[in-house]
Amino acid sequence: MLLIGPPRSGKTTLVLSGLERALRADRSDQVQLLVPTASMKHHLLSVLARRGLMVPSRLISTMSELVRDTTPDVTQADGAVADRLLRDAIERSASNELGMRSGSPGLRNRIAAAMSEFWAAGADSFQLEAAIRTRQQRGFLEVFLAYEESLRRAGFVHHNQRIALAAARIRQEGLGRVRKVYVDGFDRFTKQQEELLEALAEQAEEILVAMPAGLPRYPLRASAVESLPPREPAGLVVKTMQAASPRAEILEIARRILASKRPLRDHGIILRSPEQYGHLIREVFETLRIPHRSWDARRLADHGVARHFVRWLRVIDRQFPAAQAIEAIGSPLTPAGAEPEVDAYDFEVRKRLPNSGLDFLRRAAARYGGPKHFLEGLRPAQDLHRKRCGAKRWAMECLGLLPRVQALRLPAVGTSFRRTSEWRAAIQAQRALRKAIEDTAKLPEFQVRRQLSLGDFADALEDVLRYTSLNEPGQPDGVVHVLPVLESRQWSLPVAFVCGLAEGWFPRRFSEDALFDDEDRRQMKRRGIELRTTADRVREERYLFRVSATRATEQLVLSYPAHDGTGKPVMRSHLLDSAPDARQAPWATLGDRETAEAPVASPALPPELLTVVKECNEGFSASGIANFRQCPYLYFGGNTLGLRGRPQLPEHRLDGAALGSIVHTALLRWNREKRSIGAILDESFGAALKDLHLPQSFRTEQLRRALRADLVRFAHEQGASMGVSERGRAYFENDREYRIEELASRPIVRCRIDRYDIDDVQRCYVTDYKYARPGRVRELLQQHLKGEQLQLLIYLAALEQQLHCEPSGMALCGLRGETSCAGVSVGDAGGRETLTEDEMSRLLNIARTETAEAVGEILDGSIAVRPRDPGYCGRLCEFGSVCRVNWPTSAVPDKPREDSAS
Amino acid sequence: MRLTQDQERAVRSWQRGDICVVAGPGAGKTRVLVERIKWLILDRDVPPEHVLAITFTEKAAHEMRSRLVSEGSPSPETRRRLEAASVSTIDAFCNRLLKENALEAGVDPGFEILDENEARELLRTAIEHVLDEAFVLGGDPLRAFLDSYGGSASRFPRADSLTLLEDLSGLVSSIRSYGSEPFLREPEMPRMELASALRALANAKKLDPLADLAGRLEDAPRDDPDAVPALLAEASVATARIHKRGKVKALVSEIKDRLLPSCMAAAASEANRSPRQWLLETVRRILAEMQAAKLAAGRMDFDDVLAKAADLLGSGHAPKLHFEHILIDEFQDTNPLQIRLVERLLDAHGPNRPVRFVVGDINQSIYGFRHADQNVFREYRARVEKNKGEVIRLMENFRSRSEVLGAVHRVLPGGPPSGVETHRLQSASIFPESREPRVEVRIVTHGDANAFDREARWLARRLHELKAGLHLADRRGGAVGARALQWGDVAVLARTRDRVSKLAAVLRQAGVPCEISSGQRLFEAPECIELAAFLRVVRNPRDEISLAAVLKSPLCGIDDADLLRLRRDHANIAEALTSPCPGRSGLGKDAEQRLQRFAKILSECRADRATLPVRFLLARAVSSCGYRSFLSRSDDGPRALANLDRLLDWIGRREEQGAAGMDAVSEALDRASVTGSTATEAPHGAQDLQAVKVLTMHGAKGLEFPVVALASLQSNPSGSPRGLLFSEDHGIGARWREPFDGGPCADSAYRAAAAEGKRREREEADRLLYVAMTRAEEHLVLSASFAGTAQKRHWCKLVFQRLGLNPKEDPNGEPAYRLAGDVRFLYHKTWVDPPGGEAPSAAPESPEPEILLPLPPSAQADYVAAVTAVATFAQCPRRYFLSRYLKLEQAGPAPSLVGLAAAGGSSARDGTDPSHFGEEVHRHLAGQLNDARPSVRRMAASFLQHELGKRAASASRMEREMAFVFTVGDHLLRGTIDLLFEEGGERILLDYKTDRVPRHGVQRAAQRYAPQIQLYAAGLAKSGRPADRAVLFYLRHAKPIDIDIGADSLASARNLVGSFFEAQERQEYPLKTGKHCLRCPHYRAECPAQFQ
Structure with missing residues (x-):
């Protein structure tokens, strides 16, 4: 018999009554209910058990279980x-x-x-x-x-073939003690399933198939049909709400669930587009600690446990490329990954990227016991990339490798339910991974003798993982149920939320099929092949909406977002037209329990820390002083706190500072060795690459050529004069110490002077070589003359103090793009701008005073965020995120300080 | 509102062929398009699926779709019909076309679209790979190229790696947006023409050497590569001192401006033949590499989608299309590839070519940087006119006051060489009378780089003044009244993105609430910077810079002094999180607590980072730290929260697209920050937020505001032309190095493309200003600030010249009324700081977050608990926790556990373990295992030959391995009874045991299982036919043990179920130590029990 009725007309209630009667009469072995999904089976078993019955599980089975039990000897290709x-x-x-x-x-x-x-x-x-x-x-x-x-040759059948086979067997072998068969929860049958129903109808004394009304096709055409009238639940409240975004929508749903006085399990969220909402619900609900259960299976391939193992297989197969290996080693799933020293080891390896090989990794781990021990254990895997063997052998290798590269750490007793659940999921994933490894070896293509590489096996394993489902562990009670609409068909919930009612999401938007378009499908329908057209699918969407909108018994909330997750506007679903109570939802205002504060920035450190500042700053460098004058916080971050970031990636290592250093080294050597500067540059460049652990690449090659061209031109144009007209004897790259008299014995400002010349009357001239363009060189000189920059002036003051010579000139020599020189000197210009003695003296005073002031401020704990050049903050300062200068409340820098001399 | 006559004509035009609507700003073009679609479907009965409307932005498509189905409250049937019309962006249309015809188009039917940033990353990877490969495989051609390549047009070109990557990236993007193949074109060198002009000049100026040079130039051998360049260099030097004046002015101009540069460019092309060829090959390889990468991933970028769709439509396999009307919005914004697509779409209909209804306005063409070509619209309009098609001009403006339109016409009157066409816009709306000027010009001059800050502060002050005094039209209730200005009525527009954030910062400081509506990049938002730092810390807390940033942020909340204290006590401040030393650190109690709380959160995140998606981890951390709450209380709360959510969504999408894992996501986020990903800040949805909108001029397209301030008019987009350019006519062009002095020298193709680009840029700048000015409804402020020569920049010059202002005029700092033609405006030029003291208005109230308590971890339990689990719990709750709850004791190989291998726990878990054996025995006894091992058969026989076994064999009714579900109280239990049979009027429940227990210990051992059997009995009681007897049968000794199933025993078992669920709720599983520990598989492994 066909029992037909619209959703909520009581079909399932009728079926359950039949089962209950049989149970109470101790005839449970004579009835059987077939349902489409395992979750529905468990749901209905629970419903019956809650009526105070002991319910044998075999009473209800899925159609797949029936087919599997009827054809246990058949292998299905899935x-x-x-x-x-x-x-x-x-x-x-x-x-x-x-x-x-x-x-x-x-x-x-x-x-x-x-x-x-x-x-x-x-x-x-x-x-x-x-x-x-x-x-x-x-x-x-x-x-x-x-x-x-292929199926035939490999001895497989496809799903539909197996159902047809099951139907044939039921016809041959009967149904045992079962007299009455109920079928519920289906809204469509394939041809083979219809055949199975026919077989059941033939063998059972009675069959009752409950189906929704209004379907284009029903099975058991010869059967009697009983129709149930629609029944609207009394007192059902329907609400419609709009939110700014899917996230706001879910937040609002969460707010309503938490605010309601009902148990959580009374609530369900019904989804048509799990891809839009699945992760979002999980994220929001986990964040708000709302227990929930998603009835949507996840892929094993997406679980971290599976990803981690596959990553290790790839690392081994690719011969331990360090960049990938260090990520795998640092994973908390790796036995060594939880060791505290693995962080230090990680930096050690990153400094030397790119690199590869287990030997390299082991050498780098010399000082780190945990990683070292772990890597030693991987030595047998070192040559696996060369190995060729059969899939079974690879499966054994992988199963042997798994405990070596992956370890789950037990949660402590008393760990939160949530974290324990995650651990349970991980352990379940690891079991499934093992099974997947074994299944990979059983793939039909590997049944013939075939020599595989580890990469081949890993490819196949990844395929298997992609097709393996991972169900959530356990079945916690008191949870909000998150149901895909198809799954929700037999659910009945006091409060149901149907979200994502936007055009394209619910109803989904369908394109015509790329292989058989609607015209083809209509043609085939005429030939008796029932293929769905786009119009059929659109009709189905309406049906699914009816299904989802009839799950609630007391409150139904229909919602949609105004924008998608990327901010693009979306349109309200036309399916909502049947829900007249449309109103704007309030913006979700759910907050979290904890509250946070940002510390208020202070311009100076408290006095009790000044001794620490002194300890951290036993000496000063000219560049340190320059940093402080650019911004006290820059100095604090870089020098006093000495904060260091993660090692730079290879492509960023050859930065401006590294290039400047190469140029300086080359110039110094050229000056000493008097050889071809091109050759010297090549050597210096090669040495720098080695120091920086950089292999040659087109990037390095370009930079080398650019530096070479600049230096060769410089040498060609300037020759021995090194860009500066000679004045007596020239000295290169000397370390000098400069004592600031005003502060007595401490501190010291160290200077490294590229070059200084002292003439026969003890006048000194300093020169600084910059790998910079002419404009920058001129700008820097002007800044020196305004007292904004102090570097060369500090050098001069240092020379005056140490060598008792008369500071008489300074020059900057730029080498980038073209050779340029900008300088000033007292009296005899020598091609430079002239400066009077008084001006020079004034500048030196500025340098002394400002340096002394800077040192004093540092030692007094000044850490104000006071950038002199605001542009530097955004572009160059690495402590921008620490000082929070770019934050809206402090975006405008203080007014720069006036020159002390003015 | 009724349609005007012109609008009506546009809507109801019913001619075959092309219709072109030229619609100025505010002319109601969206309305015309919507009305036309309605008219076609509802009045002319055109089947809706035969109507296609194409827009170029998602925003426009949504606007059109919404208005189509919402205006006029259509009936459901009408709505259904209107919705069936295809209204989409051109990308979405092509996407659908390809999905439906994937096989004909030769694309993966499941292809996904790469977003702009991903496509850029892919391109960059392809370039690096190709160049690295070129370097590794010999590298000589690469070196030769690098020797010759001149780089960008900055003053000191440098072919360094970054420049070359950028140049190649720009070149490839340009080629693809043209939908073209890369090619080189050999230039014509007008050498003879130059020679003859030089000779004419020599004659005119009587310069024999020049004549001689002309002769040598004519005679120069073609096969000598150096001869002509050398002569050209000589000619350049020789003509350098000849000025363009007098009788020879035209001739000198011709030589210097055209002939000589053309010859030099052609010579550069010739001289760099090999590097050019290498470049062409390299570009081809890059394109191929990119395509291969996309193919492998089953993905396409937007250009691919357009190109593939165009190819499909142009192929012999084009699908059958049946559009009768194609409507295209903003036609001036189409690029060549899109045009090709539209043309093919029309052609694909064969003789039944649809009616093309095009709306556009050349004056609003501002997307040249995306290769939009406004000439396309111009040519189309001309063609329609020529073919006697219909061209309808909608020049009535329903947006702006006539004073504002007057200023637009005054500053940008149109006509060559301006990029703006001359259209006189007519104001068609009524506004209340105003005696105050509705246009003002404000200039701040100052000799230092802070002029812009001053300008912004002046602007803030002026906005405060306007808010206090300006009244706007109020059209509520049908009549036009006046209302006070609100902050939400104001928009401040800037040309460049960096100006937008700076302006917003200054305005906020000056008490003007503002909202950055475009231009700010998501990854530059403070909350994104902080969370990116947090992810880096989760990866490795030794990254001290990131850690310090996070510790100082509200995620932790300690200050600089605390950082220094941590530094004093630890070599790396990360150590403070793992090994705090509270005694020494001197941290205050509050800071210590914050640090500890943060350390705990960080530690959890680090532990979970391999198994949980990053978006969950981050969302959880954000919540645990109270960060969300902090943001909601901040001045810009809604936007900050929206940014946070958008970042989480962005991370989620990256994870779904395959960037799974903390490392990959963190790196992607860092890359996106560095490369300036185009993700923009989120709209927060609070449309009623009363704040000034600050946005770029490009971002303002399509919007309108009562008051508009165009700030920083002196600013120019920065950057020099790249070293590589492409044009459809001339192919790839490059800047090379001069062989003689190493200076830059463009080849012919580059020269042509650069000249064209420069012209377009200038014209587009005019149009951008036009678009920006026409956003204003009632009040327009033009504002600039400069030091030095910035006043000569294009827009400043336009404003000064056209409004009759003298830039050198000494300002007195006071505002004054001025008149330029019929435009009356307020002029204020100053160099001083604005006076302080303006009262900042109250910041908008952000909604107070509702704090809701998270649920306690109660009501958590196994939904359907196994009876055997309850029995294990009775034995030892801790064993239950380890064995059943954590599932460490399931059949099959156990997971890898830390410390387990050392305890030797895994050896018992292979296929031969006792539980596996027991399972086989059970299956054999249940008749499910026919080919059992002899040992299994022997074990089973001990029951079958026993008296009970014989009774079972003759039972009137029997159930074997009966799985069932029942309830105890409110809790669901499941179990499996090994054997239930009725014989001799007795109903016997029997459970087999295969345990290795000494014979004398059987009785005691059986008590451990008593709760299990009693619960089974309790379940059976619910069936209405309770068991009469319950037996545990020890197979190894063939010994049955009867279990008490009296009422008291059953009640006790039911109570046990209550305790079991209570323990789950509390998550408390205490140890029950005893001799049983010695049999427990977890003893001395996972369990801490110590039993002597």
Whole structure:
């Protein structure tokens, strides 16, 4: 008998009553209920048990269980097996254009879906051949035939074949003690399923199939039909709400759930578009600590445990490339990953990237016991990349490798429920991973003797992982249920939220099929092959909306966002037109319990820390003083706190400072050795690359050539004069110490002077070589003359103090792009701008005073965020995120200080 | 509002062929498009699926779709019909076309779209890979190229690696947006023409050497590569001192401006033949590499989608299309690839070419940087006019006051060489009378670099003044009244993105609430910077800079002094989190607590980073730290929260796209920050927030505001032209090094492309100003600040010249009324700081977050608990926790556990373990295992030959391995009874045991299982037919033990279930130590029990 009624008309209630009667009469072995999903089975078992009955589990089974139990000797091609057979079939059909694209997952999905549709419609390849119209369809047919042939040869059947087989067996063998069969929860049957129902109807004394009203097709055509009238639940409240974004929508739902006085399990969220909302709900609910259960299976491949192991396989297969290896080693899933020293080891390795090899990693781990011990244990895996063997052998290798590279740490008793659940999920994932490794070895393509590499096996394992589901562990009670709409069909919840009611999400927007368009499908329908057209799918969306909107018994909340997650506007679903109570929802205002504060920035450190400041600053450098004068906080971060970031990646290591250093080294050597500057530069550059652990690449090559060109031009143009007209004897790169008289014995300002010249009357001139362009060089000189920059003036003052010579000139020599020189000297200009003695004296005073002031301020604990050049903050300062100068409240820097001399 | 006559004509035009609507700003073009679609479908009965409307932005498409179905409250049927019309962006249309015809188009049917940033990353990777490969494989051609390549047009070109990467990236993007293939074009060198001009000049000026040079130039051998360049260099020197004046002015100009540069450019092309060829090959390789990478990932970028769709439509396999009307919005913004697509779309209909209804306005074409070509619209309009098609001009402006439009016409009157066409816009709306000027010009001059700050502060002051005094039109209730200005009525527009954030910062400081509506990059927002630092710290806390940033942020909240204290006590401040030394650190109690709380959160995140998605981790950390709450209380709370959420979404999308794991996400985030990813700050949804909108001029397109201030008019977009350019006509062009002096020298293609680019840029600058000015409804402020020569920049010059202002005029600092033509405006030029003391208005109230308590971890329990789990719990709760709850004792290999291998725990968990054996025995006894091992069969026989076994064999009714579900109180339990049979009127419940227990210990051992059997009995009691007897059967000794199933025993078992669920709720599993520990698989492994 067919029992037909709209959603909520009481079909399931009727079926359950029948089962209950049988249980109470101790006839449970004579009835059986078939449902589409395992979750529905458990749900209905619970419903019956809660009526005070002891319910044998066999009373309800899924159709898949029935088929499996009826055909235990049959092997079905699913998941990765089916996909790899299909890939093989596409490759083998080389004559058609699809053959070139067997690696395209989208194409395989499309073909697999089309084959399923044809099977489900009961169409065979002969019927299909008659309907072929385009060359793509012909290509598809070739693949279809090749795939069926592959199945046959490998001894597999597809899902629909197995159902048909089960139907035949039921006809042959009967149903045992079962007299009455109920079928509930289905809204569509494939041809084979209809056949199975026919077989059940033949063998059972009675069959009752409950289905929704209004479907285009029903099974058991010869059966009697009983229709149930619709029943609206009394007192159902329907609300519609709009939110700014999907996140605001979920936050609002969370707020309503938390604010309601009902148990959590009374609430359900029904989703048509899990891809839009699944992660979001999980994130928001976990953040707000709302227990929930998603009834949507996840892929094992997406779990960190699986990803971690596959990453290790790749690392081993690629011979331990250090960049990837260090990420794998640092993972908390790796046995050494939780050791505190692994962080230090991580930096050690990153400094030397790019590099590779287990030997390199082991050498780098010399000072780190945990990583060292762990890497020693990996030595047997060092040569696995060379190994070729069968899949079973690889599976054993992998199972042996797994405990070596992956360890789960037990949660302590008393750990929160949430964290324990995550751990349970991880342990479940690891079990599933083991099973997946074993399943990989059983793939049909590996059943023939074949020598595989580790990479081949890892590829296959990744495929298997992609097709392996990972269900959530346990079944916590008192949770909010998150249900895909198809899953929700037999649920009944006091409060249901149907979210994402936006055009394109619910209803989904459908494109015509790429293989068989609507016209083809209509043609096939006329030939008796029931394929769904776009219009059918649109109708289904309306049906699904009816299903989701009838799950609630007391309150139904329909919601939609105004924008998607990227801020693009979305349109309200037209399905909502049937819900007249549309109103704007308030913006979600859910906050968290904790409150935070940002510390208020202080311009100076408290007095009790000044001794610490002194300890951290036993001496000063000219560049340190320059940093302080750019911004006291810059000095504090870099010098006093000595904060260091993570080692730079190779592509960033050859930065301005490194290039400047190379140029200085080359110039110094050139001056000493009097050889070709090009050759010297090449040597210096090579040495720098070695120090920086950088291999040669097109990047380094370009920079080398640019530096070389600049220095060769410099040497050619300036020769021995080194860009500066000689004045007596020249000295290069000397370390000098400069004592600030005003502060008595401490501190010391260290200077490293590129060059100074002292003439026969003890006048000194300093020169600084900059790898900079002429404009910058001129700008720097002007800044010196205004007293804004002090570097050269400090040098001069240092020379005056140490060598008792008369500071008489300073010059900056720029080497980048073109050779440029900008300088001033007292009296005899020598091609430079002139400066009077008084001006020089004034500048030196500025240098002394400002340096003394800077040192004094440092020691007095000044840490004000006071950038002299605001542009430097955004572009160059690495402590921008620490000083928070770019934050809106402090975006405008203080007025720069006036020159002390003015 | 009724349609005007012109609008009506545009809506109801019913001619076959092309219709072109030229719609100025505020002319109601969206309304015209919407009305036309409605008219076609509802009045002319055009099937809705035969109507296609194409827009160029998602915003425009959404606006059109919304208005289509919402205006006029259509009936559901009408709405359904209107919705069936295809209204989408051009990208979405192509996406759908390709999805539906994937196989014909040769694309993956499941292809996904790469966003702009991903496409850029992919391109960059491809370039680096190709160049590195070129370097590794010999590298000589690469070196030769580097020797010759001149780089960008900055003063000191440098072919350094970054420049070359940027140059190549720009070149490839440009080629792709043209939908073209890379190619080189050999230039014509007008050598003879130059020679003859030089000869004419020599004759005119009587310069024999020049004549001689002309002769040598004519005779120069073609096969000598150095001869012509040398002569050209000579010609350049020789003509350098000949001025463009007198009789020879035209001739000298011709030589210097055209012939000589053309010849030099052609010579550069010739001289760099090999590097150019290498460049071409390299670009091809890069394109191929990129395509291969995309193909492998089954993904395409927007250009691919357009190109593939165009190819599909142009191929012999084009799908059958049946559009009758194609409506295209903002046609002036189309690029060549899009045009090609539109043309092919029309052609694909064969003879039934649809009606093309195009709306555009050349004056609003501002997307040249995306290769939009406004000439396309100009040519289309001309073609329609020529073919006697319909060109309708909508020049009535329903947006702005006539004073504002007057200023627009005054500053940008249009006509060559301006980029703006001359259209006189007519104000068509009524505004209240105003005696005050509605246009003002404000200039701040100052001799230092802080002029812009002063300008911003002056602007803030002026906005305060306007808020206090300006009244706007109020159209509520049908009549036009006046209302006071609100902050939400004001928009401040700037040309460049960096100015936007700086302006907003100064305005906020001056008490003007503002909201950055475009231009600010998501990753530059403070909250994103802080969270990016947090992720880096989760990866490795030894990154002290990131750690310090996080510790100082509200995520932790300690201050600089605390940082120094930590530094004093630890070599690396990360150590303070793992090994705090409270005695020494001197941290205050509050700071210590904050640090400890943060350390705990960080430690949890670090532990979970491999197994949980990053978005969950981050969201959880943000919540635990109270960061969300902090943001909601900040001045810019809604936006900050929206940014936080958008960042979480961004991370989520990256994870879904394959960047799974903390390392990958953190790196992607860092890259996005460095490369200036185009993700913009989030709209926070609080549309009623009363704040001044600060946005870029490009971002303001399509918007309108009562008051608009155009700030910083002197600013120019920075950057020099790149070293590589592409044009459709001339192919790839480059700047090379002069062989003689190493100076830069553009080849012919580069010269042509650069000249064209420069012209377009200048014209587009005019149009950008036009678009920006026409955003104002009632009040327009033009503001600039400069020191030095910035006043000569294009827009400043335009404003000064057209409004009759003298830049050198000595300002007196006071505002004054001025008149330029019929435009009356307020002029204020100053160099001083604005007076302080203006009262900052109250910041907008951010909604107070509602604090809700997270749920306690109660009501958590196994939904359906196993009876055996309850029995294990009765034995030892800790064993239950380890064995059943954490599932460490399931069949099959156990997980890898830290410390487990040392305890030797894994050896018992292979396939031969006792539980596996027991399972086989059970299956055999249940008749499910026919080919059992002899040992299994022997064990089973001990029951089958026993008296009970014989009774079972003759039972009237029997159930084996009966799984069932029942309730105890409110709790669901499940279990499996090994054997239940009825014989001799007795109902016997029997459970087999295969445990290795000494014979004398069987009785005692059986008591451990008593709760299990009693619960089974309790379940059976619910069936209405309780068991009469319950037996545990020890197979190894063939010994049955009867279990008490009296009422008291059953009640005790039920109580046990209550305790079990209570323990789960509390998550408390105490140890029960005893001799059983010695049999426990967790003893001396995971369990801390000590039993002597």
